[in-house]
Amino acid sequence: MLSSAIWLAGLALEGALIVRAMQGRFLGRYPFFYSYLASVLFRSAALVPIYRWWPQAYRSAYWYSQFLVLVLGCGVVWEIYRTALSRYPGAARMAQNVLPFFFVLSFSRMFVKAWNSHKWLPGATSLETERDLRIVQAVLLASLITLLAYYAVPMGRNLKGMILGYGFFLGTSVIHLTVRDYLGVTFQHAWAYIQPIAYLVVLAIWLVALWFYAPAPELEAESRLEANYQALLAGTRRQLSAARTSLARTMRP
Amino acid sequence: MNPALYFALSGAGVLVLLAIWRTRAMNRRFLAGDYFAGEDHSAPSEPDYSCLELGSKIFDSSDSVFVARETSPRFARRFREERTGLALEWLSQIRRHTNRFMHLHARAARANPDLRAKDEIALGFDFLIFHLTMGMLYCAVWLRGPFHVAGLVGYSVAVGRHFKELARDGLPSAPFSSENVVVAAEDPRGNRSTVAR
Numbered sequence: 001m002l003s004s005a006i007w008l009a010g011l012a013l014e015g016a017l018i019v020r021a022m023q024g025r026f027l028g029r030y031p032f033f034y035s036y037l038a039s040v041l042f043r044s045a046a047l048v049p050i051y052r053w054w055p056q057a058y059r060s061a062y063w064y065s066q067f068l069v070l071v072l073g074c075g076v077v078w079e080i081y082r083t084a085l086s087r088y089p090g091a092a093r094m095a096q097n098v099l100p101f102f103f104v105l106s107f108s109r110m111f112v113k114a115w116n117s118h119k120w121l122p123g124a125t126s127l128e129t130e131r132d133l134r135i136v137q138a139v140l141l142a143s144l145i146t147l148l149a150y151y152a153v154p155m156g157r158n159l160k161g162m163i164l165g166y167g168f169f170l171g172t173s174v175i176h177l178t179v180r181d182y183l184g185v186t187f188q189h190a191w192a193y194i195q196p197i198a199y200l201v202v203l204a205i206w207l208v209a210l211w212f213y214a215p216a217p218e219l220e221a222e223s224r225l226e227a228n229y230q231a232l233l234a235g236t237r238r239q240l241s242a243a244r245t246s247l248a249r250t251m252r253p
Numbered sequence: 254m255n256p257a258l259y260f261a262l263s264g265a266g267v268l269v270l271l272a273i274w275r276t277r278a279m280n281r282r283f284l285a286g287d288y289f290a291g292e293d294h295s296a297p298s299e300p301d302y303s304c305l306e307l308g309s310k311i312f313d314s315s316d317s318v319f320v321a322r323e324t325s326p327r328f329a330r331r332f333r334e335e336r337t338g339l340a341l342e343w344l345s346q347i348r349r350h351t352n353r354f355m356h357l358h359a360r361a362a363r364a365n366p367d368l369r370a371k372d373e374i375a376l377g378f379d380f381l382i383f384h385l386t387m388g389m390l391y392c393a394v395w396l397r398g399p400f401h402v403a404g405l406v407g408y409s410v411a412v413g414r415h416f417k418e419l420a421r422d423g424l425p426s427a428p429f430s431s432e433n434v435v436v437a438a439e440d441p442r443g444n445r446s447t448v449a450r
Binding site (some may be wrong): 062087088089090091093094096097098131135138141142143145146149150151152153160163164167168170171172173174175179190228229230232233235236237239240243244246247248250 | 255257259260263264265266267268270271274275277278283308309311347350351354355357358359360361362363364365366367368369370372373376377379380386387390403418
């Protein structure tokens with residue numbers, strides 16, 4: 001009964017998010033995000049008749065669709081990157097250098113595990129594979145958040161909500177997938193509720209943040225900033241060096 | 254340790270990062286009305302050295318020696334406590350000063366298409382080292398007071414210099430002796446005086 005209520009609430013929230021975006025005409029502003037959301041909605045709606053009328057096919061349908069949705073979830077990270085850094089070529093260039101490094105770093109672990117597996121799967125179980133893929137996404141999102149915070153990139157309400165919701169989803173997914181994999185079937189009953197409830201929280205965050213279109217604010221002072229990067233870098237290095245020298249001079253006898 | 258714990262911790266790490274990010278964003282929005290509103294958004298200008306130059310006076314023990322000699326031990330202790338507070342505030346001011354120009358740098362660099370990732374990473378690394386040094390100094394001053402720390406740093410620099418000389422002269426067998434270095438000696442009252450031997 002409770003699981004059905006959670007499932008229905010999830011469908012309602014996903015539907016409401018898409019309807020609000022269509023009403024506000026900002027569906028096309030975040031195409032990857034809404035594609036992901038539509039795919040989750042379609043999957044949630046499609047799995048129920050499969051479970052009811054073809055229960056023997058449910059297991060494979062669940063996991064195959066789960067991996068498809070997982071791949072589409074990368075689109076959300078891409079959407080955050082694209083939307084946040086489109087007006088900041090300097091920060092975008094930095095992200096283009098840093099993010100592939102972290103991607104290779106986190107993905108190489110999976111690749112090695114898949115290489116050693118006779119089935120060419122990175123995890124011994126589907127749960128383990130999903131968790132490892134979520135970790136790759138989490139590493140990318142964490143690196144992106146760090147960059148956005150370092151460069152103080154201004155963000156609108158929509159983008160902040162996307163980051164908060166998807167970050168929460170990834171963080172909780174990694175934790176509960178790990179616990180489920182570690183404890184096994186004893187955790188299955190609790191997991192059947194924890195997973196969808198965590199996702200409901202995510203949908204609630206997204207619904208509040210994406211109720212209307214709110215892009216990043218325009219900054220008037222931006223045009224007055226230093227144009228020559230080398231001069232800017234030299235100036236900052238000089239200041240850092242001055243602070244360091246002063247500190248050293250103070251301490252030395 | 255169980256690998257599952259690492260995975261669970263990495264998930265928790267993402268949640269902590271999100272919490273820090275949201276808290277910082279909220280603080281910025283809260284401060285926007287008073288602190289950042291009056292902020293000059295121009296590129297980093299020439300540094301303001303006034304707060305930096307103050308440090309040598311704060312860490313100098315000569316007036317502490319005078320106070321210890323001329324007043325009661327209780328008064329001298331109170332003086333050292335006050336000076337410790339002042340030194341900590343000075344270190345915080347340096348940190349704020351550095352954070353401010355790094356923030357201005359980041360604001361200017363983020364929209365600059367000529368940005369070079371290598372330079373930015375090197376700068377970020379320098380900044381990180383600076384912060385780590387500041388953190389260690391802050392802890393040391395908080396624990397032992399500015400005069401002891403200045404003495405300790407002076408001693409470490411002298412030891413480093415001594416080893417550098419040893420390496421240069423190719424005399425690895427020469428025993429290290431405090432006779433060869435500038436020693437920051439302390440008198441029984443805890444006052445520092447630098448003695449070159």
